[in-house]
Amino acid sequence: MLTPLAAQPTAITDFFKEAGFTHEQFKRNPTLRDLPSGRLGNLSDLTERTSEPTALNILLRWFFLGLPLGSEAFAGLIPAPVVAQLVETGMLVPDAGRYVPKVMLTPCDGFLFAADPARTLETPEASGMVLWPNPSTRLLQMFTIRRPTTAMLDLGAGCGILAVLAAGHCRQVVASDLNPRATEFARFNVWLNGVNNVECVTGDTFAPVEGRRFDLIASNPPFFVTPSADQIYCENSMELDGYCRELIRAAPRYLNEGGFLQITLEWVEVKGQSWRDRLAEWLADTGCDAWVLRSYTRSAAAYAAERIGRMMPYSPLTENQRFDEWMAYYRALGVEEVQGGIMALRRRSGSNWIRIEEVASLDCTEPFGDSVVELFANQDRLESERSDDRMMAWKPRLPADVRIDQQLHLDDGEWKPSAMQLRRPGGLPTALALDPQVAEFLRKCDGTRTLDELGERLAAEVKVDAGQVRQQCCAVVRKLVERRLLLL
Ligand SMILES: C[S@@+](CC[C@H](N)C(=O)[O-])C[C@H]1O[C@@H](n2cnc3c(N)ncnc32)[C@H](O)[C@@H]1O
Incomplete structure (x- = not known):
């Protein structure tokens, strides 16, 4: 105690x-x-x-x-x-x-968090254990939008890490968890970190906050895709990825207009339905805009082996028995792959957009909440000003932190430029291949000239029809704005 x-x-x-x-x-x-x-x-x-x-x-x-x-x-x-x-x-x-x-104590930025000792994972007590800050916590921490708000909910708070971190920029924070032991740890960590605006409650998903609304809901839910529901820190009682689906579909009722849900999640690809279609079905008619970043994918067998061996070590069954049980479950439900990543959902009245992206890996060590805000603002403009005519009034600006990487190749004894890549390292890195002409065009995107002016000037320089140049400029600018390589 x-x-x-x-x-x-x-x-x-x-x-x-x-x-x-x-x-x-x-x-x-x-x-x-x-x-x-x-x-x-x-x-x-x-x-x-x-x-x-x-x-x-x-x-x-x-x-x-x-x-x-x-x-x-x-x-x-x-x-x-x-x-x-x-x-x-x-x-x-x-x-x-x-x-x-x-307890195990883990320092995290300037804070200290008590949780169950790591070796609990290897004991029967693993079923009710409270997790320490781990890589998925860290990812959500980096991902979370850190701007001053009134009300924040850390759903599935565990020992209360995200809640304590949010206490610095949100007036009222709620840390909620199904596991009463987690609530006990969260309350303790609130004290240990000298924070006084976090309320710790116990209950299933949104039940403890029924009737309340938030500007930010952050959740690192129990998203493992497993045939059992014994380990509360990572498993849930719904079929496959059903818990993440339910959470996402319920969340809008608890968000203020403009409020965000940000979660880490896993979802499956089943026979006959692509993973993108599965997500699109989850996200239909939520009254929210959505951005999803898939950062890993595993075959069903690779996923089972990894989770069983490394992340859920305790079981009365042998590893082989568990593997067979997991694979039988996946086969029965047609699971071919498991996908993982992050999602941000923003409640907004009007016609909503959904954007699904992929990256090879997501190993972020710097906060990228600001990139998320920027991405939503950019996408709003792209969606509301779809026509080239509307785009002509945009004044695109190259962010100060973008860089061009250039590769050289040996040609007849001389180094000649070949591939070029525009890169923005930042919190959420982004990059795009580009050619020298576009690089030259970007030099002039300083936020003072409209796309109309930029296109006209370029057309005069390259002596090509202005209409054609404008069309190409719009296509390029659209692509770069989407990837946060140009700002509006
Ligand atoms: C992966 S842990 C995340 C803990 C912590 N937020 C972090 O990021 O380290 C998932 C948490 O969700 C809690 N949980 C599981 N099922 C839940 C449910 N139905 N409603 C609320 N919380 C739940 C677990 O007890 C656990 O603390």
């Missing part, structure tokens, strides 16, 4: 920071790249790597590796008042002369 104290958590959090138990340290230190695992056998290696008697190593052994320590191990390294508070909160429990850690 975790207990937030009446006192501020600063004695604990300041000490952790001073000791170097920080996000920066976790990123830098190779010891902290892999989660401690008894099953995969890295625990003895991690124990060895944390053997030097320092305050940081003690904290790592307790709250990362999950090792009990006797007082002789930490005497002189961890101040008594800090140990006393760790015990008072229930994060450490004295037992037969040793101090046993009950």
